[in-house]
Amino acid sequence: MRDTARVVEPGEIAPEIDVVRWFNTSESPTLDRLRGRVVVLYAFQMLCRGCVLAATPLAQRVHERFAGDDVTVLGLHTVFEHHDAMTPVSLAAYLHEFGLTLPIGVDRPTDTGMPATMSRYGMRGTPTWVLIDRDGVVRAHAFGAVDELMLGATVAELRGIPA
Amino acid sequence: MRDTARVVEPGEIAPEIDVVRWFNTSESPTLDRLRGRVVVLYAFQMLCRGCVLAATPLAQRVHERFAGDDVTVLGLHTVFEHHDAMTPVSLAAYLHEFGLTLPIGVDRPTDTGMPATMSRYGMRGTPTWVLIDRDGVVRAHAFGAVDELMLGATVAELRGIPA
């Protein structure tokens, strides 16, 4: 994909997410309200092959292992291609069929085709992982496959640092 | 899923398929026109987990290995749940993202929620495999996971039997 946006780098304050609808949560999480907690922000598309086969199941495992008082895992459905194919209706069926229970927000569509949060972060594609510390600072921003050991380690490290 | 339909058993003539739209082929295959050839009929849903992770990639491999003068592999998108989530628009994106090139027909929707061909065959769910010999006779009808060695063997055996 094209990427003309500036990439949010580690050390910068994490831009707020812009979500039009949530699944798997009755709240409407914002990074502002999650300040004081570690946030794992996982951006994906439901029909992105690398997401379906590896990254999304990993995000679900991160949610199952770490979600609690100190850590929140947020999926973000960042549709930047095949927009008509990956509507919230299709997303809901996908979540049901694949047993995905992590909170997932639908990134706000825009005129450019690139959704709002994806654009703010300068994400290059899906899957993308953003790790945010208790102070709301981006500590990692990775596109593509991530190492499961290192992901576990980084979440634990961020959790170990007081706000 | 409920299954009140009579199951088409091995030894019976394969009922004709009823497809409203094809992907990955400019022709409109029918079992009647394929008489004289072995047909592997693979029924799936694009968001069925067992299909996505195992059966659909296997159907693609069967197509790549065997499709030719004697064998035709036909995917059949038999949507019987989450109808709004698995429209042809979504199916097209899925085929593109996952690199699926086998011919795929969309089974005709009906008032019952169960599409026409799926109903005629009494299929119990997805994935379902139906192997049809050169004379148009069903030789195997299996729901769920199939063994790759045995699938290869059965296709080869049917191919080896003259019409």
Added chain:
Amino acid sequence: MRDTARVVEPGEIAPEIDVVRWFNTSESPTLDRLRGRVVVLYAFQMLCRGCVLAATPLAQRVHERFAGDDVTVLGLHTVFEHHDAMTPVSLAAYLHEFGLTLPIGVDRPTDTGMPATMSRYGMRGTPTWVLIDRDGVVRAHAFGAVDELMLGATVAELRGIPA
């Protein structure tokens, strides 16, 4: 590995195997006595990584699916490196721990380091698959990874051809 031996090609009569000891069978199979049956000859080393992770489990599956009146699957332990590490004592423990029940013969050691049967066939390394028809003719000779669908198909085809 070096391979100065002439490779036995499809169409040639399969040279007899030369085995010093069998596991998982009380008989001493020879190709001569198996004439009239299809033989899948699978050459491996117990510590060859590609064998352990993929090819040997596949050979076991071929044995489980096809071994019977018409087909015999024979493992052949062709140790051509690390000879002291892969003795019959170690092989026996490996077969036990990994639940391998197909008949396995130990290829006869020679002064050259290359065992006798491996040398006769001009095998290039492990894993190697040799498919032999009912008349004792080599029909396939493959080094490395094989496709599971095609392996199933070829065994079925050879089984379908009368001696």
Added chain:
Amino acid sequence: MRDTARVVEPGEIAPEIDVVRWFNTSESPTLDRLRGRVVVLYAFQMLCRGCVLAATPLAQRVHERFAGDDVTVLGLHTVFEHHDAMTPVSLAAYLHEFGLTLPIGVDRPTDTGMPATMSRYGMRGTPTWVLIDRDGVVRAHAFGAVDELMLGATVAELRGIPA
């Protein structure tokens, strides 16, 4: 396997290891000399199926990701069955063929069949993971499959705690 030994539990001082020979290191690591560092002690057998297919590759990855100034990963070859099959000669070939480069010690054989270190720790079988903090205290002792995310997290947590 029988296990009559008392199991070393989290919170206890880690008993010293008793190794007769090392691979992949020119030093002779002891827990005493490693005090001040986090130690991941991974006990396995080269022909234990669960070790070969999952746990030993994971131990290698832990070594690749974490070994350094603060963390040492030690494999421990704890042969308690098939003793003649898993000698150091066979182990060396296995390490070579599978590309394993983490330091591996051979646990001292005893008259009971159970090697010395395995017995001291009251390990129940292989694979077993023991995580030891900078003060030499056991912080986790697990038999069987471990979760990759949690393993990464625990190593990171222990690394983050000063001695």
